[in-house]
Amino acid sequence: MFKDPGRGGALVKVAVDAMGGDFGPSETVKGALQAMEAHNIELLLVGDREVVEAELAHYDIKGKSVQVVASEGKIGDDEHPIEGLRRKPKSSILVATKLMKTGDADLLVSMGSTGASMASSVFLLGLMEGLERPCIGGPFLGVAPRTVLVDMGSNIDCRPSLMVSFGALGSVFSHEYLGIENPKVGLLSVGSEAAKGNRQVHDSYELLQESHLNFIGNVEGMDFFTGRVDVIVCDGFVGNIIMKFTEGLGTALSRYVEQRLAGHLPADELGKVSDDLWQTTNMPRTMGGPLFGVNGMVMIGHGSCRASGIAGAIDTGVRCAGIGMVDSMRQELARLASAGALKS
Structure with missing residues (x-):
């Protein structure tokens, strides 16, 4: 992989x-x-x-x-x-x-x-x-190990140009680390239509559309699992909430599975199922997060x-x-800058 x-x-x-x-x-x-x-x-x-x-x-x-x-x-x-x-x-x-x-x-x-x-x-x-600023990105769900989320929490308030740089850095990671050709980049919103979302999403949409990235438009939370998109861009406020929600959900589901299946599976097998479920929803804890x-x-x-x-x-x-990875990211940012996509 x-x-x-x-x-x-x-x-x-x-x-x-x-x-x-x-x-x-x-x-x-x-x-x-x-x-x-x-x-x-x-x-x-x-x-x-x-x-x-x-x-x-x-x-x-x-x-x-x-x-x-x-x-x-x-x-x-x-x-x-x-x-x-x-x-x-x-x-x-x-x-x-x-x-x-x-x-x-x-x-x-x-x-x-x-x-x-x-x-x-x-x-x-x-x-x-x-x-303008660095960001943290990478896969965060074991059931979607080839879907990259960026930013995971390093930038709370983001201008549209910063969101474009997130897309570029995530795209390089997806291509170089995961081996995905021409990664599809999506902007996380409350609907797939271009008119959906807040002002940040609307302004970022326009800049991403003008960039040379393979931007496919807005995506929704469900698209982490559909395979429709390879890189999902959001600000760090939203990204961190998503990541920590899944971490907490994984912990809660692990306990729930242990309770529901107790007596139906051998203890060692049940423990493996529970651990696997936890690791699936806590991927950053098993592989870290690169600072892009x-x-x-x-x-x-x-x-x-x-x-x-x-x-x-x-x-x-x-x-x-x-x-x-670092050299590839520098080259990608240079291409964006020359095209004017990193303007404020």
Whole structure:
């Protein structure tokens, strides 16, 4: 389903924000080491040295390319991202991002504060030319693994030109990562007719129609599952609500299935069905979300991710790095800019 550069591909240096997330550094270290089994990577574990080294002591890393890069503290989800970066210049996310800026890392992975990860990436790596803001995108439903949603929550208020850039970045991801030729781009609305939707949708519709993207018009929530569209564009306010609704629905349905089928299936089989249902509706927790639009490959993950989710985010990032995702996105934005599609 996904393009894969292979286990024997070029070495990828991965900077991991070991302190990020609800379970760092124990789960981040464990997940990062798991990822080494699938890919040719060098690990740069960024965090409080003594704490990270204590976690590494639980594993046999002899012969593995693992390095601890010292940092001091982390920026929490309850902190304002910009203020956090100013107050904590040696925090794990800033130190990890600096490794990307200096070329000492090819990929950055963090389960920490999304706002801090985005802010540090924008400040240190910079935005791609012609782009106003970065965004988060990718598949988010296991029953629709080839349908990309963008934006997943990084931009709450969006001008129409930003929505066009979302479509362009999502289209590149769909083509390069999922292998879909000429991806169909749709604008999420309350009806398929051009006249439906609010002002943002109407204005975005016009710009998308004028772009060179394969824009098919408005799509509805049901179209995540119909195969009619490959990339669904919306602002981050709507995208994040959709994503978290499905996550919550998956958790509720898993419990419901367990209750309804208890006594009808063996306990181990019932557990597998329940787990599969949860994973189907929680795809971002198993593969992370690429941060589109910054000059470097950055993966952001859910704060509640355990080791498997961290390994999954690294897996996605390594694949993206291996197929030149960032360069392809720069080229696509340049084409849009030359056509005037990124005008305000």
